[in-house]
Amino acid sequence: MDYIKRAFLYLRRRIGKSLLLILVTTTSLIAILTGLTIQNALLKSSENNKKPLGSTVILSSRQHQLTQRALSSGFDSTDFWSYPIADAGRAQVSRKIAKRLARLSNVASYQIHSQAQVEAASFRVPPLNTDSKQSATAKGLLSNNQVTIFGISANLDDPNFQAKKYSIIRGRGIYNSDLGSHNVVIERSLALEDDIDIGHIIKVRNSQNRVSSLKVVGIYTAKGANGHLFRALEDPSRTIFASYSLASNLAGNAGMVTQAAYTLANRQQEHAFIEKANQLIPSPLQLTSTDRLYRAVTTWIQALSRIALRFIWSAVIAGSLILFIILAVMAKTRQKEVCLLIALGEKKGKIAGQFFIETGLVLLISLILTGAFGNFFSSLIGAQIITHTAIFSTPLGISSLIILVVLGIIMVSVATGLSLFIVLRSKFNQVVF
Template identity: 20%
Template sequence: MNFVKRAGLSLWSRRGRTLITLCTFLVISVMVLAGVMIKDATARAKHEAKRSVGAEVNLEMDLKSLGAGGALVAPQISAAVVDELGASPLVQKYTYSMFDRGVVKGGTELVTGGVDAAASGMGPDGTPTVGVLDSALLPDFRSGNFELLSGAHLTAADKDKHLLLIEERLARKNGLKTGDKITLGAHEGKATADFTVAGIYRDPRPSSEPEPEHFVNPANMLYASVGGFAGLNAPADGSLQVRKATFLLSDADDLGRFEEEAERIAGSALDGFALTTNDKAIRQMTGPLNSISSTAAVAMWLIGIAGAAVLALLVNLAVKQRRKEYGVLLAMGEKKGKLIAQQALEIVTVAALAIGLSSLFTQSLTQSAGQSLLGREAAAARHKLDSWQPPAPGSTGIDQGIDPDDKPVENADPIDSIDVRLDLAALATVGGVGLGLGLLATAVPAASVLRLTPRTILTKGK
């Protein structure tokens, strides 16, 4: 009788033991398969989140280098260099900005009653102005903190035009609407230019709360097309210099490549600047995914190790119980290799059946369990975000135990759903793990028995 037939008869005659082994393999297969599918599902969800959000790289002044060599002047970089970086195929959109003061002329009045003009370093007819290439990429607009009420954003196509975005309180006080003109003068010299109101936006901060970066009345903040505004205070060589830039990458996985490309293109022009990545939105969205992925991995390993230990004990017990059978077969001239092959075939058959059964229901089971677990994690993350309170106006929040960096990113809700899929790669992984455990559990006890002679096996019993 060949060993394949003997393996089939052995499994059938020992149905109780076969069933126990099958259940053990089934538990291992389900847990490993569930862990693999959750890992794959969370990886897909993270990738989609990265692609939807992109990655924000900020080119800003390096505070560590400020003051080096006794210089306290904020660095500037040529807009032409930034344009070259923005032309990279890795960049989806980009913007840059410069801050200066404009002198409002022609009867336009600033909003008063808020932050004192003297405290902001401005005169009675001056207002802080940010020249910007693409206003839609400003953090407050991207997060939804600022709302564009009418008109359109400033874009790269408007770079050299004379356009403005003004806050609704300034517009209301002066009866301005989109299409109207505001005359701005240089803060030094006599240059003036008429700017057209391209849009009116809303800043929710009260006039009494200073704009955090420039410490001015937020109602008087102007955003201008960068080239047109720079023309009021043009440098002697006529080149446009900017102080910060933002690059929105198409894929967050390209962060490292972009940093290398920036170093290659800009070189020494980056002196005094630092490239920093802002992946806070992605981390906020994928936090629950990381949690369930870790939980699934721990559960998979614990159940897998425990199941493997039980499986090893079962196989070891089975091999020892069959010592006499092995002794008789060896005495009849059967080769030891075929006996080991028979035992391995029995294990492989049970393992294959368990893997096949697990593939029938593990996907739906994992989808339900993973969705429930992710829902709880997402709800907890959302509650933590909703409970965050900003520091009091004029306070850094440090004395209140509040870290401003913990402020939630708007429109970046934690992901609360995953799509679990069963694919051939997952089945191959489970198959490899299951068969590997089975063969290892078989080889060790079988080798310990089959190294003996038939006479020793038959005469010494168990």
């Protein structure tokens, strides 16, 4: 009987064992597919996200940057915006210079930030949250009624609003049109503490003992800060958003800001921008390039790529090992069959061919099942490894599918070859029929 026909007959007659092989092979292929899906999605994510990520150049005083680095060394921060309370009120960047640099070529967007520490004059401030070790430290740095006026160009300039950890629940946010106004946005717990609503006037007292009236135009809620060091020491109820001009005025530095950030459209031209900008700023100021966002994306992608690569090879090795164990156990039961074929004059090459055809058919069926159901299961498994499930919406390319087939062939071939080696080295003269 032809060895190809024998392979088909064996799989049909040993349906239970065949289904077990198909189940194990399909499971291994789905695991490999999960890793390939992650790799493919990361490649697309890298291409889509790195392109719009220009570098960011920070303009601030040298003293401010030294203070910021010193204070931030003992605290965790996840973004490049941090404004130490110890440095508040030392705004030394001229708004005119900041806007002059914004008109240079290659500037895609810019943000101007300022801040002031003031005392609540007409309202009560909620007590600090002592659950945070930073908030516990704050008791030695902040008085009971001290709040931070955090000046921005617009809400979207703040990383907490960008990450949707802060969101406006009533009224509106701070816009560029609020420049020069006394409009502010307060946190929900502060509004509840003093029964403050949209349109109400609150009063604050600055370090010069001057009382200013602020109009509440919005109320925001905080789901969690993302690391603004020393900004009211992670207590949003003590953070009031306003235009940067108002914060500068309250700090007694009208016309000055703490720092400005310029997002460049082309990171390759960053050096040229810094050289041109250095000609327009006085010596007390300093430009610092920060590509932390770019590095964060790159690091995240590289870390997940390594996870995906290890996952793929782990699936290949584990699948090969499990298949080998099953085939080796099955081979022991087939010694009589192989011995009889050899006695009838069948060549060992054709016997080996029969084994490989059997596992090849199993692989073919498993690939079909993986194609039909693999996307669902790979997304389900991948979501347990990576929380960003949106990346699994990227379809696999032809090259990834080819890799899946090749790895499947390698896995099945290794397992079949090892099990076949055990069978063909058996002492057939000792086989008892």
